[in-house]
Amino acid sequence: PPSEPPKNGHHDLIVVANRLPVDRKVAADGTTSWVPSPGGLVTALEPVMQRNAGAWVGWSGSAGEAPEPFEARGIRLIPVMLDEREVEEFYEGMANSTLWPLYHDVVARPQFHRSWWESYEQVNQRFADRAAAEAAPNALVWVQDYQLQLVPQMLRRLRPDLRIGFFNHIPFPPYELFAQLPWRRRVLEGLLGADQLGFQRPADANNFLRACRRNGLSTRRGMVQLPGEPRFGSPDHHPRREVNAAAFPISIDARAVQELAERPEIQMRAKEIRRELGDPRVVLLGVDRLDYTKGILHRLKAVEELFEDGDLEAQDAVLVQVATPSRERVDQYQKMRQDVEVTVGRINGDYGKIGHPAVHYLHQAYGRDELAALYLAADVLLVTALRDGMNLVAKEYVATRYDEGGALVLSEFAGAANELPQAFLINPHDIDGMKAQIMRAVHVTPKEAQRRMRAMRRRVFDHDVARWASTFLKVAASAVEPNAVASVS
Numbered sequence: 001p002p003s004e005p006p007k008n009g010h011h012d013l014i015v016v017a018n019r020l021p022v023d024r025k026v027a028a029d030g031t032t033s034w035v036p037s038p039g040g041l042v043t044a045l046e047p048v049m050q051r052n053a054g055a056w057v058g059w060s061g062s063a064g065e066a067p068e069p070f071e072a073r074g075i076r077l078i079p080v081m082l083d084e085r086e087v088e089e090f091y092e093g094m095a096n097s098t099l100w101p102l103y104h105d106v107v108a109r110p111q112f113h114r115s116w117w118e119s120y121e122q123v124n125q126r127f128a129d130r131a132a133a134e135a136a137p138n139a140l141v142w143v144q145d146y147q148l149q150l151v152p153q154m155l156r157r158l159r160p161d162l163r164i165g166f167f168n169h170i171p172f173p174p175y176e177l178f179a180q181l182p183w184r185r186r187v188l189e190g191l192l193g194a195d196q197l198g199f200q201r202p203a204d205a206n207n208f209l210r211a212c213r214r215n216g217l218s219t220r221r222g223m224v225q226l227p228g229e230p231r232f233g234s235p236d237h238h239p240r241r242e243v244n245a246a247a248f249p250i251s252i253d254a255r256a257v258q259e260l261a262e263r264p265e266i267q268m269r270a271k272e273i274r275r276e277l278g279d280p281r282v283v284l285l286g287v288d289r290l291d292y293t294k295g296i297l298h299r300l301k302a303v304e305e306l307f308e309d310g311d312l313e314a315q316d317a318v319l320v321q322v323a324t325p326s327r328e329r330v331d332q333y334q335k336m337r338q339d340v341e342v343t344v345g346r347i348n349g350d351y352g353k354i355g356h357p358a359v360h361y362l363h364q365a366y367g368r369d370e371l372a373a374l375y376l377a378a379d380v381l382l383v384t385a386l387r388d389g390m391n392l393v394a395k396e397y398v399a400t401r402y403d404e405g406g407a408l409v410l411s412e413f414a415g416a417a418n419e420l421p422q423a424f425l426i427n428p429h430d431i432d433g434m435k436a437q438i439m440r441a442v443h444v445t446p447k448e449a450q451r452r453m454r455a456m457r458r459r460v461f462d463h464d465v466a467r468w469a470s471t472f473l474k475v476a477a478s479a480v481e482p483n484a485v486a487s488v489s
């Protein structure tokens with residue numbers, strides 16, 4: 001018989017994320033159910049969640065309905081409701097049209113709307129309320145990403161006993177850009193409610209620390225020193241607190257990725273893909289969410305010029321571009337999809353041959369199996385992001401290549417470049433430079449390719465997502481209780 005689910009307020013570890021790790025499934029008869037969609041994060045956290053009566057607080061992904069809490073693989077899933085207007089203002093608005101472009105170097109223009117901010121505050125409060133109600137005394141709460149930057153402070157107000165961690169999956173921008181945000185102080189205060197802040201790169205942590213200093217706080221060796229806060233109805237003060245900000249580069253379940261690639265049916269599929277492409281000498285591959293930060297247009301421009309210059313020929317070389325549909329109701333995404341599709345059409349019109357398009361463009365979400373086969377089939381993976389927190393596609397490609405073959409062209413503006421300097425690094429704004437690096441990757445000797453791939457594989461396997469999660473949780477759990485810190489006020 002299934003065991004009694006834990007009651008409210010009994011979870012020792014809570015993950016708070018915009019999305020629950022579930023997908024809605026509509027059956028033929030119209031009834032809906034929720035099926036777990038284990039991504040990297042939930043896979044990494046599963047063992048520790050199971051050991052620690054873990055719960056996951058998040059949105060189901062559909063407006064206006066919040067299913068009752070339910071259990072999936074030993075993890076309690078606690079849905080938070082968003083209504084249609086909140087999906088527009090909090091999610092598509094403040095999260096995806098303000099913070100996302102602002103935090104990615106303003107590669108698209110961020111929009112600032114006061115009504116969106118109000119919605120952001122309200123939704124953050126709802127997530128904080130829910131987590132506060134579910135947490136056991138002294139529990140550890142781990143808040144994820146830019147949609148929920150106010151939750152740490154809101155939670156601390158509700159539950160000063162908790163230890164609170166926050167991880168930012170996207171870049172933290174230089175202060176000159178962050179300063180555009182009309183609510184910049186509120187965001188800093190929100191984040192500083194945490195004990196431990198995690199960023200992808202040391203540069204992101206430094207940008208955050210600099211923003212704190214620019215707002216009058218002092219920092220020392222990654223610690224932000226917070227003065228005591230006045231306590232309601234009492235002349236004494238909350239003791240001074242320190243908040244640590246550091247880099248914890250996220251990763252993948254490298255072993256699982258490799259095991260998939262080693263399966264005979266995946267290898268057969270990889271060979272079949274090359275046949276279906278017409279057995280070209282060179283297969284270039286791009287796999288991205290269709291997002292303007294990923295530099296897809298820059299990549300297409302470089303490839304188009306390589307066809308134009310005759311360095312690549314359509315019967316000899318193809319680009320396969322898998323672009324997952326993403327944020328399709330946001331204007332900037334509709335515009336960029338049009339630009340990409342016009343460009344692909346032009347390249348094929350100019351350089352394709354009957355039965356041999358130059359670019360195979362797939363606006364589809366692919367399953368893990370097909371992605372693994374594509375990674376195996378590709379001679380060169382192109383990651384040309386204009387700015388990217390990490391970029392897990394690069395790490396997945398490396399983990400897939402148990403044969404130590406293949407070459408990675410990687411933007412220096414992706415967090416992954418810090419860890420994978422053996423890739424063919426590029427600046428995607430430098431089209432000539434990018435073209436030269438793509439051709440170096442195409443012509444690399446097997447020995448040189450192997451040397452590079454081996455070094456990158458060592459890094460990805462040594463620093464997998466389990467290590468990322470356990471390292472973060474260890475430091476967050478060791479945060480000193482606020483009351484144990486001497487007051488200086």
Ligand code: ADQ
Pocket residue numbers: 169170250287288289322323324364365366367368371388389390391392393394396
């Ligand atoms: P994303 O911007 O979504 O993530 P990324 O890190 O590349 O970018 O992760 C994408 C994931 O989606 C990968 O696991 C990939 O395999 C999968 N995917 C992409 N295209 C797909 C397709 N067509 N079909 C199926 N799956 C596809 C954000 C940040 C990143 C950061 C991650 C994790 O923007 O910088 O690395 O969070 O912190």
